[in-house]
Structures are given as C-alpha cells and as structure tokens.
Amino acid sequence: MAGLAASFGSGAMTNDISGMKDSDVALIIGSDTSEAHPVISARIKQAVIEGKTKLIVIDPKEIKMADFATIYACQRPGTDVAVFNGMMHVILKNGWEDKEFIKNRVEPESFNALKTEVEKFTPEYVEKISGIPAKTLENIAELFGKAKVAALYYAMGITQHTTGVDNVKSTANLQMLCGNMGVPGGGVNPLRGQSNVQGACDLGGLPVVYTxxxxxxxxxxxxxxxxxxxxxLNIKAGMPMTVAFDKAYDGEMKAFYIMGENPMISDPDLHHAEAALKNLEFLVVEDIFMTETARLADVVLPATTFAEKDGTFTNTERRVQILNKAVCAPGQAKHDWEIHQLLANKMGLSWNYNNAEEIFCEITAVTPSYAGMSYKRLGRMGLHWPCPTADHPGTPVLHVGKFSKGLGTMFAIPFRAPAEIPDADYPTYLTTGRILQQFHTGTMSRKTEGLNNLAGPHAMISVEDAERIGVQNSGDVKVTTRRGSIVTKAFITKRIPKGTAFVPFHFWEAPANKLTNNALDPVAKIPEYKVCACKLEKA
Amino acid sequence: MKITINGKTVEAQKGQNVLQAAVANGIYIPHLCYHEKVGAAGKCRACVVEIEGMRGLQTSCSVPVRDGMVINSTSDDALHAQKLVIDLMLSSGTHDCLVCEQNGNCELQDAAYFLGIERASLQYGDICREFDTSSEFVYVERNKCISCGRCVAACNNTVVNQVLDFGYRGHSTEIVFDTDKPMADSNCVQCGECSQMCPVGAIVDKNSRGKGRTWELDKVETVCPYCGVGCKLELHIDRKLNKIVKIKGVEDAPTNKGMLCVKGRYGFDFVSHPERLTTPLIKENGQFREASWEEAIELVATKLSGIRDKYGADTIMGLASAKVTNEENYTFQKLMRTAIGTNNVDHCARL
Structure with missing residues (x-):
C-alpha cells in the first residue's frame, strides 16, 4: 500500500472485477489466483477462453493459471524487481511505451530516472538474476508492451518481501509506462486476501492514519x-504490529489487545512471536474460538461471526457491501462493537451506539471517501469508494484522467537480493502461501471436516529434490531453516522447480511460520514470507 | 420495442431472446437447459413456442426478439410439444420428489406442474446408474439427470474448471468427471457451481441433504467471510436450530455472479461449531475460568488504564482485524485512540 500511495497517491486496487473481461493482456505475478482468489481466477479464465484476453503468468510455481497462459515464466523467488526492470528495458528499447500517457500523466524527471535505471537491465542480465530465459522475457515484454490495454494482478507474492515496496512501485512503473492506468481492463490490481482487509485499512486500522x-x-x-x-488525541504516529512484536520481545511494550487475529500462526518466526506475547504484562484477545493466540491471553472475550451480525465489508475492488444477520450468536458472545462500547464507557467515555448502521453513519461523517454512502444507498449491490457525495455513483476505476496525487511518480529501483538466499548449509529456496481449501490461520476453515479431508499440512517439493533426498510422495519430509524445523508430508510435483519448496501456512501441526524469516521491508514493515533458505531431509 | 406474447403486448429489449423477454414480463414458458449465465443451448426443447411468420415450433431461448413479433407459447401445438418433452424427461430416470433435495425448487417439477403432468406416461425407466458419493461436498445422482448440460457449460465456461463433460452416446449419454472418474478422483475443486446450476436434483450439496426443505428455510443475503473478493452468499437458515444448512451464491451479485469456491460454499461449519467461545474467560494460575461480562470488562479496563498510567499509552498495542466489519474496525481504532490514547493500531494486512 505504501508503494502505490507513493506512485499514485492512493494505495488500493485501481480497477474493478467487472472490468476484468476488458483486458487484451493480463499479467499475473505473485498471485496463485485460482487457489487464493478462486472467483477472480474464474473471471480471468473466462476472458481467456473467450479469446479476448491473453494471459502472462510469472511465478516460481507453475500455478494452475499457467495452464491458461500464452506465456509462463518461472523466476527465482525474490527477483521481481529485476523482471519488471527487464520488461521495461525491452519496452523502452522498442518504443512500445505510451508516450502520450507519460507526457501528460507522469512527472518527467521521475520518468527520466526510471529510464536511466532500467538501461542496464538487458534480458541477458535479467536472466542471470531471475533465471527467466532472455528470449522469454522479450516475448513477455512484447506481448505486454504492445497490448492496447493490459491489467496487472498481484497478491502477497509481490508484497511479502524485504523489497515489497520496491516490487509494488515496479508494478506501478510498468503500468504507467504502458499507459494502462485509469482505463477499464487495466490497472494495478493487488488482490486482497481477507474478507475485510481493505475495510480494516480504510477504517483506520493502521498506525499512521485515521479513517x-x-x-x-x-x-x-x-x-x-x-x-x-x-x-x-495523540499526534504521534503509532507503530506497525511487526515492530510492536519486536518491542514486546524486548520488554518495551506492556499490553496487546488483539481482535480477531491469530498471530501465533500468521506471524513470522513463531518462537519469537510467542516469546513476545508471553513477555507482556497483559494480553486480551477477542475472538470466536480459543485460538493459538487466545491460549496465551489473560482475558478472552467471545465475539460473533459474520453470519451473526449486521455491518459492512469492503472488498478488494473497494466495493462496500452489506452483511445481514442470519443466525443468533451462541451463549453470551457479543459483537465486537458492543464489546468496544462497554470498554469505552467503562474507561470514562460515553458511547451510545444502538446498531451497526449508526456507526456507519458516524464513519461517513468523518471519512471523505465514504461520505456519500448510507445503508440505503449500498442496498444489495454496494458502492465503490471514493463516493464523496450522496449523489455520487461510486468509483469503479481509480485515476481516470488524473492520479489522486496529480501527476504519477515513477521510481528508479535497483535490484536488491532477498535477505536470505540459499547457501551450502541451506541450499533450497523456501516460499510460503495459501491453498484453496484452507484460509489464513485455519480458525474458520479447519472447523469443516470436509475441507480438512481435502487438504492437510504438506510441503510441495520438486521431483528432483525428492529423488535427491529419497522421499516418496506423502512420505515425511523435514524442512529446516535457521529459525526452526517442521516435519510434514511431501507433495511431490512437477509444478515446482528444482531447488524450491513451498509450504502452506494454515496448519498449526506444521506451521510454515516456524521457518520463515522475520526480516522486514524497511518501509512497509512486511516480513519476507516468500523467500528464505531451507534444507530438505527425509524424516 | 414491443412484442406480443399470448395476446398481451409487452416491452422487450434489443438483444433479448424470446424466453428472456417472456420471463422479464412474468410469463412462464417451461425451460430447463437455458440459464442466463450459460446462455441458450437449444437442447431441452421444453421452451418451444409458435412465432408468427416462422415455420414450425421455435425454441424461445434461441430466437432473438424483433419489434412487433407475435408469439404464442400456449397454443395447442406448443403445449403439446412442451408436454411431450417434459413427459419424456419424467419417463427416463427416477424423478421421485418425496425425498428429493430439490423438491420445491426443481425446474422440472415446475414444468410438470405448469403443464399438469401427474405421472409420466412412457415408462422406459431403464436408467439405473450408480450414485457418485465419492466427493466431500457434492452428491451426484445421475438417475435424476435430464442431460440439460447446464453443469457442463458452467464448469467449462463459467468457473472454467473444465472437469465436467458429457460422456457416452445417445440414450447412454451421461455427465462425467474428467475421463469418467469418480468425482473425488477427478480434478474437480468442488466449487459447487454444478450444484448451483442443476435445475433438478441430480447434483446437490452433500452436507445439506435432509437438512430442510427449501420452503422451511429462511434465506438471508450476506458477504463471504473468507478472501477479499466479496462474493455474495445466500444463507439458508433453519430457524428452529438457529443453523446455516446450505449456502448458495447470489446470481445477480456483481462480484461473483453466483460463483463461489469450496470454502465459501461449504466451509460454514465454524459458525455453529461446539468449540465456539460463549462466555468471557479470565486466566487464573494458568487456567481459564468463566467470568461475567461485568467482571471481564472491569478487569480489562482497569488493567489497560493502569498500564497506560504507569508506562504511557504507547506501550499498548491494538490489533484490528481484516475479518470483522468496517463498523467494528472503526470502533476498535476509536477505542485505542480515544480511551487509551495511542495510535498503535494495526492489523494483519501484510500477513
């Protein structure tokens, strides 16, 4: 988000889901779309089989979407900046950039800086860094660069790196270079991974911003x-949670109040996270289940699920949609907002909300991008923000004619290697992520037996690596990094290249985040979940 | 434009077919293979009508409307043909409504009711296929299949998973998964789109079987709690049990057009799971004990105020949630900022 805000002035998915059918070319990089965003993957696949859209997939795993791609390329984990710079190098060399767009919409000095930076990223140089054959990169750049309108999709495969912000800025560079901003079927489209992650950001669930x-x-x-x-109010910016965990570990932080999150599965380097939480004087957790995190709490407050409440979620395309209460909550469980109100009033304030809609009214009064919304207007279909006035139709496509910040900014971005790369002791890349049948820390999805039967803990490893260490399919494999080790079932597949292993992070029995590196991006403070070095052994 | 259906002049839109125009104007014509999402197939022939100036009977799903068109869907010839088609369908396979999941929601039943067919007149019920109960979430009873092809079209063209197809020929035609494998052994990802699209009871949601008939269940629209796509769900609720028993995708939702994934459609057991937290808990000597809300809130307020006063507000961190509503994220950050006095609010957007 920090990356897109610097480039455009606003850090959200720029285009809408309905417009996905309008792209001539779609580039998916760092998103296993059919696993993590299945319904969006269906939209993209529809456009491909109808013949409208040509698809490019760049991913260390040969993901299912690659089956629908005109070109698939496998890059080494953590080399995305080089790949983008290489694409832009080829595009500029051949004059496929959108000169009109650059002239009218981009800060000229920033374009010149980018041009200078990408000069050395010849396809041959990029091949050395990324492993993508020079010819393939040229073909990708040609298909993408010559497209009338091209969309770019990414997810955590781009952001969860120590170069996460660099990667994101690179996506923005490429889309401005090709003039794909502010048009249906184009855009920079980070696919948000949780039902209301966009809303949590919009509503001030961040240390540096209000709603x-x-x-x-x-x-x-x-x-x-x-x-x-x-x-x-306190005018000092707050700290990101990754930093707060470090400070809790050091004893500087004294109390955490955790609502509906399970960092004991989702945080990098779980030993560190556990020690940090145990070091607190007071931990309160508000959740629907006794999660791994709640077990460490001093007080646990029972909350309600989506099916038990009214309210709104804001989806990945910035569409605010209404939730309707369907069933009654069990026992004494309360809505999160009711709990917050009890606490606020106990601490001397006087809140008096009677329902979610009253809170939404307050939100619209203080939040310019939501100002024109009401439950009545949201209706069954919802509205895209920004929606500044009561007669504004909402904004499915951002940055039409003008960026939020005026002229767009390109950034010259040198290539930096990941914080930890394979060496003699830990010779294999480890990357982590999601699988279709489970969700995040499993608090919700793992309560359905059928989903567990479909997908349990495993490590995806290549045929070559399996042969090298002598593990059979479904045999036990031990994955070790400098942080720790897990034993899990080997899932041997041709879809992953030699020298790379993939572990999904949903499972407490074999938690990928015991292994991951908590090295952070210097700006966004996001951990490098997508790359570290590991060792595979037969267990 | 204006068209006339069964003597009634109605409004129609350019690009509509005759069936769409009729449905949009509240005029029912039996139809089974047609569905807005997968378009006209012209396969089942149940929607035949007479159109002035056109020879013979026409499948209304495949004829585009023209201004001034005169259509008759209830002429003797049209009704006779519609009846024959439905009769043939009822005659092949086991269309027993008594325990069928689709009873009350079945488009074949609707057609039979409309046409007044009490019993199939041509009993050649020689179709006896094995049930496919192999998969976790989808139950396939091919004896009820009418080969309308909606599931095949949806699997290939809507969700584009390319698993379902027709296998075998003529009277032996049936839907198959991959190369006629059991569903569980195929490449099916169990998105359930086939069950959503099936007009009869041939493909149904396995875990919803026997859990309530459509008219007994309340339907509530809401938004999926899993990934960020924001698919709209129709929850089917058993009020007596206070329980979700089935989920369907909302067909006119702009985000998902009725599509869902295996989690969104089938992963709802957590809501009524016995391990749900039902009371506040306070830890004493390493063990949790149940507490009242008054006691828990008093303790949290006292502890947080105490830590704030002793060490400063910025030694307290609040983690908001990407899984709760906008309203609740708003009240959470407001609580942290106003009651506690810190901007230490974050959530796991990055994780």
Missing amino acids: GYQQVVNPDVHAKMEKFWEVK
Whole structure:
C-alpha cells in the first residue's frame, strides 16, 4: 500500500472485477489466483477462453493459471524487481511505451530516472538474476508492451518481501509506462486476501492514519478528529504490529489487545512471536474460538461471526457491501462493537451506539471517501469508494484522467537480493502461501471436516529434490531453516522447480511460520514470507 | 420495442431472446437447459413456442426478439410439444420428489406442474446408474439427470474448471468427471457451481441433504467471510436450530455472479461449531475460568488504564482485524485512540 500511495497517491486496487473481461493482456505475478482468489481466477479464465484476453503468468510455481497462459515464466523467488526492470528495458528499447500517457500523466524527471535505471537491465542480465530465459522475457515484454490495454494482478507474492515496496512501485512503473492506468481492463490490481482487509485499512486500522487515510501526524486532521470525537488525541504516529512484536520481545511494550487475529500462526518466526506475547504484562484477545493466540491471553472475550451480525465489508475492488444477520450468536458472545462500547464507557467515555448502521453513519461523517454512502444507498449491490457525495455513483476505476496525487511518480529501483538466499548449509529456496481449501490461520476453515479431508499440512517439493533426498510422495519430509524445523508430508510435483519448496501456512501441526524469516521491508514493515533458505531431509 | 406474447403486448429489449423477454414480463414458458449465465443451448426443447411468420415450433431461448413479433407459447401445438418433452424427461430416470433435495425448487417439477403432468406416461425407466458419493461436498445422482448440460457449460465456461463433460452416446449419454472418474478422483475443486446450476436434483450439496426443505428455510443475503473478493452468499437458515444448512451464491451479485469456491460454499461449519467461545474467560494460575461480562470488562479496563498510567499509552498495542466489519474496525481504532490514547493500531494486512 505504501508503494502505490507513493506512485499514485492512493494505495488500493485501481480497477474493478467487472472490468476484468476488458483486458487484451493480463499479467499475473505473485498471485496463485485460482487457489487464493478462486472467483477472480474464474473471471480471468473466462476472458481467456473467450479469446479476448491473453494471459502472462510469472511465478516460481507453475500455478494452475499457467495452464491458461500464452506465456509462463518461472523466476527465482525474490527477483521481481529485476523482471519488471527487464520488461521495461525491452519496452523502452522498442518504443512500445505510451508516450502520450507519460507526457501528460507522469512527472518527467521521475520518468527520466526510471529510464536511466532500467538501461542496464538487458534480458541477458535479467536472466542471470531471475533465471527467466532472455528470449522469454522479450516475448513477455512484447506481448505486454504492445497490448492496447493490459491489467496487472498481484497478491502477497509481490508484497511479502524485504523489497515489497520496491516490487509494488515496479508494478506501478510498468503500468504507467504502458499507459494502462485509469482505463477499464487495466490497472494495478493487488488482490486482497481477507474478507475485510481493505475495510480494516480504510477504517483506520493502521498506525499512521485515521479513517480514509487521513494522516495522524497532520495537524489539520488531528484538530478535526479531536473536535469530532471531543477528546484530546495523540499526534504521534503509532507503530506497525511487526515492530510492536519486536518491542514486546524486548520488554518495551506492556499490553496487546488483539481482535480477531491469530498471530501465533500468521506471524513470522513463531518462537519469537510467542516469546513476545508471553513477555507482556497483559494480553486480551477477542475472538470466536480459543485460538493459538487466545491460549496465551489473560482475558478472552467471545465475539460473533459474520453470519451473526449486521455491518459492512469492503472488498478488494473497494466495493462496500452489506452483511445481514442470519443466525443468533451462541451463549453470551457479543459483537465486537458492543464489546468496544462497554470498554469505552467503562474507561470514562460515553458511547451510545444502538446498531451497526449508526456507526456507519458516524464513519461517513468523518471519512471523505465514504461520505456519500448510507445503508440505503449500498442496498444489495454496494458502492465503490471514493463516493464523496450522496449523489455520487461510486468509483469503479481509480485515476481516470488524473492520479489522486496529480501527476504519477515513477521510481528508479535497483535490484536488491532477498535477505536470505540459499547457501551450502541451506541450499533450497523456501516460499510460503495459501491453498484453496484452507484460509489464513485455519480458525474458520479447519472447523469443516470436509475441507480438512481435502487438504492437510504438506510441503510441495520438486521431483528432483525428492529423488535427491529419497522421499516418496506423502512420505515425511523435514524442512529446516535457521529459525526452526517442521516435519510434514511431501507433495511431490512437477509444478515446482528444482531447488524450491513451498509450504502452506494454515496448519498449526506444521506451521510454515516456524521457518520463515522475520526480516522486514524497511518501509512497509512486511516480513519476507516468500523467500528464505531451507534444507530438505527425509524424516 | 414491443412484442406480443399470448395476446398481451409487452416491452422487450434489443438483444433479448424470446424466453428472456417472456420471463422479464412474468410469463412462464417451461425451460430447463437455458440459464442466463450459460446462455441458450437449444437442447431441452421444453421452451418451444409458435412465432408468427416462422415455420414450425421455435425454441424461445434461441430466437432473438424483433419489434412487433407475435408469439404464442400456449397454443395447442406448443403445449403439446412442451408436454411431450417434459413427459419424456419424467419417463427416463427416477424423478421421485418425496425425498428429493430439490423438491420445491426443481425446474422440472415446475414444468410438470405448469403443464399438469401427474405421472409420466412412457415408462422406459431403464436408467439405473450408480450414485457418485465419492466427493466431500457434492452428491451426484445421475438417475435424476435430464442431460440439460447446464453443469457442463458452467464448469467449462463459467468457473472454467473444465472437469465436467458429457460422456457416452445417445440414450447412454451421461455427465462425467474428467475421463469418467469418480468425482473425488477427478480434478474437480468442488466449487459447487454444478450444484448451483442443476435445475433438478441430480447434483446437490452433500452436507445439506435432509437438512430442510427449501420452503422451511429462511434465506438471508450476506458477504463471504473468507478472501477479499466479496462474493455474495445466500444463507439458508433453519430457524428452529438457529443453523446455516446450505449456502448458495447470489446470481445477480456483481462480484461473483453466483460463483463461489469450496470454502465459501461449504466451509460454514465454524459458525455453529461446539468449540465456539460463549462466555468471557479470565486466566487464573494458568487456567481459564468463566467470568461475567461485568467482571471481564472491569478487569480489562482497569488493567489497560493502569498500564497506560504507569508506562504511557504507547506501550499498548491494538490489533484490528481484516475479518470483522468496517463498523467494528472503526470502533476498535476509536477505542485505542480515544480511551487509551495511542495510535498503535494495526492489523494483519501484510500477513
């Protein structure tokens, strides 16, 4: 998000789902779309089989979407910046860039800086870094560069790197270079991985912003919020959770209040995370189950599920949609907002919400991008933000005619290697991610027996590596990194190249995040889940 | 444009076919293979009508409307043909409604009801195929299949999973998974689109069988709790048990057009799971004990205020959630910022 905000002025998926059928070319990089976003993958596949869209897939795994691709390329994990720079090198060399768009929409000096930077990224140089054959890269650049309108899709495969922000800025560079911004069927499209991750960001669930990305440190915003909430507010920006865990480990942080998250499965380097939480004076967890994290808490507060509440979610394409209560909550479980209200009032404030809709009204009063919305207007279909006024139709495509920040900024981005790469002791790349049948830390999906029967813990390894270590399919394999080791079932497949292993992170029995590296991107503070070095052994 | 159906002049849109125009104007014509999402197949022949100026009977799903068109879907010839088609379908296979999941929601039943067919007149019920109960979530009873082809079209062209197809020929035609493998052994990802599209009871949701008939269940639209696509769900609720018993995709939802994945359609057991937390818990001597809300809230408020006063507000961190609503994320960050006084609010967007 930090990356797109720097490039465009707004950090969200720029285009909508309905427009996916309008692309001439779609590039998927760092997204196992059919596993993590199955319904969006269906939309893209539809466009491909109808003959409208040509697909390019770049991923270390030969994902299912690659079966539908005109070109598939396998890059070494963590070499995306080089791949993008290489594509732009070829595009510029052949004059396939959108000169009109660059002239009108991009800061000229930033374009010149980019041009200089990508000069040395010849396809041959990029082949050395990424392993993608020079000819393949040229073909990708040609197909993408010559397309009338091309969309770019990514997910955590781009962001979960120590170069996450660099990667994201590179996607923005490429899409501005080719003039694919502000048009249906184009755009930079980060696919959000959780039902309301967009909403959690929009509603101020971030340390540096209030709702609608209004900066905490901006004195005008600060004054506005103090007036609106009628309290004195802290003007110092907060800290990201990854940093807070480090500080808890060091004893600087004293209390965590965790709502509906399970960092004991989702955090990098779980030993470290556990030690950090145990080091706190007070931990309160609000959740629907006794999660791995809740077990460590001093107080656990029972909350409600999606089916038990009214409210709204904002999806990946910025569409705000209404949830309707379908069943009653069990026992004494309460809605999260009811719990917050009890606490706020106990701590001396006087909140008086009667239902979710009243809270939404307050949100619209203080959040410019949601200002024109109401439950009545959202109706059955919802609205895309920004929707600033009550007669505004919502905004399915961002940055039409003009970027949020005016002119777009390109960034010259040198290639940096991942924090940890294979060596003699740990010779194999380890990358982590999701599989179709499970979700995130498994708190919800693992309660359905059928889903567990379809997908249990495993490590995907290549045929060559399996032969080398002497493991059979479904045999036990031990995966070890400098942080720890797990034993799990080997899933031997031709879809993963020699020298790379993939472990899904959903399973407490074989938690991928015991292995992952907690090295962070310096700006976004996102951990490098997608690359570290491991050793495979027969267990 | 204006067209006339059964003597009634109605409005129709350019690009519509006759069947669509009729349905849009509340005029029922039996149809089974046609579905808006997969388009006209012209296979089942149940939707035949007479159109002035056109010879013979026409399948209304495949004829585009023209201004001034005069259509008769209830002429003797049209009704006779419609009846014959439905009669033939009822005559082949086991269309027993009594325990059928689709009873009350079955398009073949609707057609038979409309045409007044009490019993099939041509009993050549020689179709006796094995049930395919191999998969986790989808139950296939080919004896009820009418070979309309909707599931095949949806699997190949809508969700593009390319698993279902027709196998064998003529009277032996049946739907097959991959090269006629059991469903569980095929490449099926169990998105359930075939069950969503099946007009009869041939493909149904396995875990919803026997859990309630369509008219006994309340239907509530909401949004899927899993990934960020925001697929719209129709929850089917048994009010007496306070339980979700089935989920369907909402067909006119702009995000998913009725499509869902295996989690969204079938992964709802967590809602009524016995391990749900039902009361506040306080840890004492390493063990949790049940507590009242008053006690728990008092303790949390006291502890957090105490830590804030002793060490400063910025030693407290709040983790908001990508899995709760906008409203609840709003109240959470408001609580952290106003009651506690810190901007230490984050969530696992990055994780």
